[in-house]
Amino acid sequence: MEEITYTCRGPRVSEDSAERAGCGLDITELVQAVEVDGETHEIECPRCGNVATVTRTPED
Numbered sequence: 001m002e003e004i005t006y007t008c009r010g011p012r013v014s015e016d017s018a019e020r021a022g023c024g025l026d027i028t029e030l031v032q033a034v035e036v037d038g039e040t041h042e043i044e045c046p047r048c049g050n051v052a053t054v055t056r057t058p059e060d
């Protein structure tokens with residue numbers, strides 16, 4: 001089985017900045033807890049509060 005890990009990239013250091021604070025927390029479990037329904041879900045990093053969107057599309 002293919003293992004994919006997800007890491008929090010941290011919040012943007014300022015608005016309109018491509019730079020991120022680089023939290024680095026392993027959020028793989030949070031991503032894997034998202035329903036595989038093709039919808040976009042938001043997950044919030046418990047450490048830095050950065051919100052990431054995750055879409056898991058069912059294969060078939």
Ligand SMILES: [Zn+2]
Binds near residue numbers: 008010025047
């Ligand atoms: Zn974070």
